[in-house]
Amino acid sequence: MPKSLSTDLSIRKWRAAGPGEARSTGGRDGLYVRGWPSGAKAFYFRTGTWLKIGDYPDVSLATARELAVVAKRLKKEGFPNSALKRGFENCRTGVELEGIVRGELLAGLSHDRTSAVPTYSQMWELWFADVEPTLQVGPSRRRPRAIHEHHIAPTLGERPINQIRRREIFDLLLPLFREKPTTAGHALGHIDMLPRESAFIG
Numbered sequence: 001m002p003k004s005l006s007t008d009l010s011i012r013k014w015r016a017a018g019p020g021e022a023r024s025t026g027g028r029d030g031l032y033v034r035g036w037p038s039g040a041k042a043f044y045f046r047t048g049t050w051l052k053i054g055d056y057p058d059v060s061l062a063t064a065r066e067l068a069v070v071a072k073r074l075k076k077e078g079f080p081n082s083a084l085k086r087g088f089e090n091c092r093t094g095v096e097l098e099g100i101v102r103g104e105l106l107a108g109l110s111h112d113r114t115s116a117v118p119t120y121s122q123m124w125e126l127w128f129a130d131v132e133p134t135l136q137v138g139p140s141r142r143r144p145r146a147i148h149e150h151h152i153a154p155t156l157g158e159r160p161i162n163q164i165r166r167r168e169i170f171d172l173l174l175p176l177f178r179e180k181p182t183t184a185g186h187a188l189g190h191i192d193m194l195p196r197e198s199a200f201i202g
Contacts, residue, residue, distance in 0.1 A: 002024075004023060005023045005024070005033050007061070008060070008061050011041065014033070016034075016036055016037060017037070020034050020035075020036065021034065021035050022044070022046075022050075023035075025065065027065065029069050030045050030046045030047055031043060031044075031045060031053075031065055031068035040055070042054065043059055045072075045084070047072075047075055047081060051071075051085050051088060052088060053088050067093075070094040070097050079102075080126055080127055080130030080131075086100060086101070103123065103161060119158050119159060119161060120157055120158075120161050121148075121153055124148055124152075124153075131144075144186070144190055147187050152172070152187060152190075152191070156172065169188075169191060173187060173188055
């Protein structure tokens with residue numbers, strides 16, 4: 001097994017033998033260093049795929065570890081890889097990463113809290129981008145988008161997700177349960193799969 005790179009000194013001295021070679025940083029937080037023969041190196045979070053945290057040494061080992069610990073916790077809570085990727089691209093600290101992934105910030109650039117909160121459709125797209133590769137090609141992949149576009153998005157799609165109340169969901173789905181109970185059941189399941197911490201307020 002390749003030796004882990006657990007110190008800043010070991011990362012500086014290491015030279016990758018091939019493009020994209022990966023070495024663990026020695027913890028259980030999913031943090032790796034990937035290197036290239038040119039000498040370039042970058043930190044990555046491993047969660048079924050490689051999510052880039054940032055280039056080394058622009059991002060320090062201590063910062064990368066902090067971000068990996070937060071990302072691992074958020075992943076366990078159910079947030080998709082696409083949300084983590086967006087967070088890594090726009091954060092500098094673990095607090096910022098958590099805020100972006102939970103939808104409290106967008107790229108850390110907006111001072112308008114209302115505009116910073118993602119819409120239902122934005123959160124749905126993030127969720128479906130993570131789920132779609134696991135679905136069988138055909139109706140299983142087409143059905144969730146059709147339900148979203150025809151039954152949910154016209155009413156809730158452009159609403160900031162923290163302003164949507166559970167009563168509105170009930171009122172939206174009740175007629176659908178009466179007319180198309182199977183479709184309504186799928187729609188409710190999709191809504192329930194969205195991360196709860198960034199969703200509905202009551």
